[in-house]
Amino acid sequence: MKDNLLSSKRPPIYKDVVIIGNGPSGLAMSYLLSGHVPVYNGNSHPDPILDTLLRSNLRPGLPVTQADLLTLAQCLEGRNGATPVGLLVDAMVRPGTDAGLTAAPLLTWNTTRPSLSHVVIGRDRPGGTWQKIDGKTLTLSSSSWMELPGLPFHKSDAGRLADVTEDGVRVTASTVGDYYSEYVQKMGLLRYQKRGIVTGVSEHDDSDEDNDRKVHWVVEGHDHRGRKFVYHSKYIVLACGTNDSPNRLGIPGEDLDWVKHNTRDLDAYLKSLRSTVEDGPVLIVGSGLSSCDGVMTAQCHGASVLHLYRGHGGLAKWLPLTSYPEYHKVHTLMTGKATDRNYAGSSDLRLVGIDSNSKTAILEDGKGGQHCQRVTAVAILVGASADLSFLPRWDLGFDGGPANSKSNPLDVNLSTYELNRLPNAYAIGPLAGDTFVRHVLGGVIAASSHILETPTT
């Protein structure tokens, strides 16, 4: 308590940039702000149209930001789940990767710039979501698509331990988490890291007394020991991802301790059960990949599964299932193409309540009839959203409403990634519309370049 009182009287610390979130996006941002410059090296791109465009707009040896990246990106085919600049930079870093080519990158990293003062605040070890996903889960992406600038995955200790090849392989979430922790160490970024939670961000219009620099933001929070911190900054960068608030059904009993909202907690709960005698199946609710992870987690513990989903076509739409045998297997169970005596699925039943006294799930069929089902545990795996409750405004989504990664990402300027409705605030990664790690670098380069081009006083 004494410690808390003392620390709350500490003067605010000034940083030019406060980055909220220490996942891949926040770490890449820190790498750029610490003085690394992405330079076009003049290597050829296998796509002749893009190659010509790059050659006529960029000069080898100069930063890639010498050209308007958004205009250059117009020649690329749009794709759901990525911003145009995210796609362009990915195409320069991994030329032809989707066609199975391994051509040399068109970007090289120079360290010719002094570092800009910044802090990266994150609630867990560096790696963001990758420290939270059940460690056994395999990535959808190849390891080389998960890497950040300056440290090839196959050359990292984490990669070597997991026998990662230069071409890339699928790796476990725990290997990815280890890679990001190692990244911070090896790239000299540890000194910018702060473990803690940002609880409030407010707009400000003043100068910092000691530094005579503009202060647009006051960022408050507490570290993992509960000690309060306050930063004054000119810019904030939202790199908080979109996985902090699991979506909920809003049904009675959803807060019970044997009702879980992510596979990691489900795994821990099933591990903690002493008795091998089940009360009933593990009930999994959801139609996406996370619900399949939930099915596999329950199966790993030898439990039988009752899986409720809304249609099963979605899975095949998202993934070429033949390349992902574990998801393919669950999909065949969902479609009835395969059977397993420990798996039952239904697209007709809905979970409408959970009775705490008898460990019973209340299910409703399509005709409104109710059924009781004894269960061992319930896992509601129906996606997640960002938690941006610390921001001064909520109406920052593209459609004017609350932000949501899939249908309503934050409304950012696609050249600079600055929020259109909150000047001096930037968003990168899934919050800005770049769902996968391979695409976050475009936003990071664009936002850092916009920040660095603006004088700090």
Ligand SMILES: Cc1cc2nc3c(=O)[nH]c(=O)nc-3n(C[C@H](O)[C@H](O)[C@H](O)COP(=O)(O)OP(=O)(O)OC[C@H]3O[C@@H](n4cnc5c(N)ncnc54)[C@H](O)[C@@H]3O)c2cc1C
């Ligand atoms: C199950 C699953 C599988 C996935 N598989 C893949 C894959 O195979 N390939 C791929 O490319 N992508 C995959 N993704 C998506 C991937 O996780 C994201 O693209 C990536 O992690 C985004 O990085 P980020 O840094 O923007 O956010 P995150 O990794 O989400 O990190 C943000 C961090 O900020 C923290 N944070 C949020 N608010 C605050 C606050 N107020 N104070 C302090 N810290 C805060 C969060 O807790 C989190 O730790 C997967 C996602 C999930 C959930």
